[in-house]
Amino acid sequence: QVQLVESGGGLVQAGGSLRLSCAASGRTFSSIGMAWFRQAPGKEREFVAYISRRGVGTYYADSVKGRFTISRDNAKNTVALQMNSLKPEDTAVYYCAAREVESYTIASSGYDYWGQGTQVTVSS
Numbered sequence: 001q002v003q004l005v006e007s008g009g010g011l012v013q014a015g016g017s018l019r020l021s022c023a024a025s026g027r028t029f030s031s032i033g034m035a036w037f038r039q040a041p042g043k044e045r046e047f048v049a050y051i052s053r054r055g056v057g058t059y060y061a062d063s064v065k066g067r068f069t070i071s072r073d074n075a076k077n078t079v080a081l082q083m084n085s086l087k088p089e090d091t092a093v094y095y096c097a098a099r100e101v102e103s104y105t106i107a108s109s110g111y112d113y114w115g116q117g118t119q120v121t122v123s124s
Helices: none
Strands: 003-007 010-013 018-025 033-039 046-051 058-060 068-073 078-083 092-099 118-123
Touching: 003 092, 018 033, 018 092, 018 118, 033 068, 033 078, 046 068, 046 078, 058 068
Parallel strands: 010 118
Antiparallel strands: 003 018, 018 078, 033 046, 033 092, 046 058, 068 078, 092 118
8 A cells, every 4th residue: 555645736826836745655665656647627637747666767748848847756755746837727636646567657547546636726
């Protein structure tokens, strides 16, 4: 079992930045792949970014590439999402997710554990 707790959401103006953090507990953090997803009102949950177990591989949705950066600290059992140049369309609840299988996937069904989510609101 893995427990995930997100933090760092909030309200920001367009063009601003936010940093989300996710704290993991329950098993060896360096053995799981980590990702961020988001879900806007009335829309399906969508993939944002993924980072491999040791942080060597990172993948991003086209909509956030060049603006968002995913990182992890295996010593502190945390994964972060640095979000820059935020746009109103980035407004959503952001979820941290963990995947026991090493391979990368953008499908939410491929993730075994989820946090409770943190709200990000970008005003125009």
